[in-house]
Amino acid sequence: MVTKTKTISGFSKLSKRGKIKWMVENFFKDPENVMHELMSYWHHNEDQQKILDGFSENTITNFPLPFSVAPNFLINNKAYCVPMVIEESSVVAAASSAAKFWMDRGGIHAEVLNTKKFGQIHFLWNGDTNKLQKLLPELRLKMLDGAKELMHNMIERGGGVGEIELKKLDVIKDYHQFLISFKTCDSMGANFINSCLESFSNTLEQFITQTEALNDDERELEIIMSILSNYTPECLVRTWVSCPVSELGAFNGNLSADEFAEKFYTAVQIAKWDPYRAVTHNKGIFNGIDAVVLATANDFRAVEACGHAYASRSGVYSSLSDCKIENGQFHFSLEIPLALGTVGGLTALHPMAKRSLELLENPTAEELMMITAATGLAQNFAAIRSLVTTGIQYGHMKMHLANILQHLKASAEETSLAKEYFFDKKVSFNSVRNYLETLRR
Numbered sequence: 001m002v003t004k005t006k007t008i009s010g011f012s013k014l015s016k017r018g019k020i021k022w023m024v025e026n027f028f029k030d031p032e033n034v035m036h037e038l039m040s041y042w043h044h045n046e047d048q049q050k051i052l053d054g055f056s057e058n059t060i061t062n063f064p065l066p067f068s069v070a071p072n073f074l075i076n077n078k079a080y081c082v083p084m085v086i087e088e089s090s091v092v093a094a095a096s097s098a099a100k101f102w103m104d105r106g107g108i109h110a111e112v113l114n115t116k117k118f119g120q121i122h123f124l125w126n127g128d129t130n131k132l133q134k135l136l137p138e139l140r141l142k143m144l145d146g147a148k149e150l151m152h153n154m155i156e157r158g159g160g161v162g163e164i165e166l167k168k169l170d171v172i173k174d175y176h177q178f179l180i181s182f183k184t185c186d187s188m189g190a191n192f193i194n195s196c197l198e199s200f201s202n203t204l205e206q207f208i209t210q211t212e213a214l215n216d217d218e219r220e221l222e223i224i225m226s227i228l229s230n231y232t233p234e235c236l237v238r239t240w241v242s243c244p245v246s247e248l249g250a251f252n253g254n255l256s257a258d259e260f261a262e263k264f265y266t267a268v269q270i271a272k273w274d275p276y277r278a279v280t281h282n283k284g285i286f287n288g289i290d291a292v293v294l295a296t297a298n299d300f301r302a303v304e305a306c307g308h309a310y311a312s313r314s315g316v317y318s319s320l321s322d323c324k325i326e327n328g329q330f331h332f333s334l335e336i337p338l339a340l341g342t343v344g345g346l347t348a349l350h351p352m353a354k355r356s357l358e359l360l361e362n363p364t365a366e367e368l369m370m371i372t373a374a375t376g377l378a379q380n381f382a383a384i385r386s387l388v389t390t391g392i393q394y395g396h397m398k399m400h401l402a403n404i405l406q407h408l409k410a411s412a413e414e415t416s417l418a419k420e421y422f423f424d425k426k427v428s429f430n431s432v433r434n435y436l437e438t439l440r441r
């Protein structure tokens, strides 16, 4: 049974201190310490803290994550220093190293293929679908007219509503759907799309009940929901690197450029055919993508959900990146849907997101799509390069060792000795602690 003190009504009305107090007293063994610790993460600037608190509800403190940068990204001949928010060691080092590698080989190329987004109105209606299809031009005008206030600014900026497609799907009795395309310029556009859809569905209801072209027995309609789709396969960016195989260099002392290229190519082929490998392969891509998406306060859940659905578009979950070797040339590319914004939403509110965008010289949404995809490609390149040469643990363990040494409060001298000692040895918390103990004795 749940004890009474572990539940509460009116929690949201408590002050921040009150919320923490109730929580620590009921769920922690050392309430005073925890309260002190949680409050130590409050921002010293009250105004900044208010902004952060405003992003969610029941906020009691902040959850810090490292903010890193990866320099030397040459994308379409422009140099970027990419902001990355990520908690996994090695990711930023790997991205930076791959960026530098490609900077010396012509850089990373990228192009936006399309920026279309979609929203849907799902409804049940037992009328004649063909008749509604014929009435669509008239209904469309009414929908647009009803939402003109909402759309005014977006249209001025060059965006707005595109095609409106009526679908009848026999999976559910009377189920119909409007699939509506949108262009949202530099904003991610979720609010804009959802507001338009709700207005369109009101218009649809009125139209169905009032138009003379329908019979009385066709007037009943039930709107199930109106919502944007986070599947944006037509908000697509492509990024690629390419160089003669001979310029890839030698790897790890014992792998020639040719051997490396072949092994790399095979690794990507495996990720194309085997979902077990593809998920890990794509996770590596998202290590880079999510880090930029988070640093710019974009919606990483939407980006992830969409990316994985896109990776399954053939019916089999597959690699998002591709590799080919043709006439002695090595090509590595990534095609990924990325619905990102550089204006509106949190991008303008989150103080660090604003700085991230400033660092990227205030890109348009299309530029940010290219930068983000290029970071994903670099990350994927670095991961596969490690996997087919030294193995991933080599780099990971170096970072892991640094973290353990820091945790054990190793001095600069101890750190340097430990790094030398563990160069060719297995790193674990115990082995490092034992080593330090011996050293300190």
Ligand code: MEV
Residues within 6 Å of the ligand: 088, 280, 281, 282, 283, 284, 285, 287, 383, 384, 387, 392
């Ligand atoms: C680890 O976060 C990511 C990798 O597993 C990606 C991959 O295997 O390609 C290294």
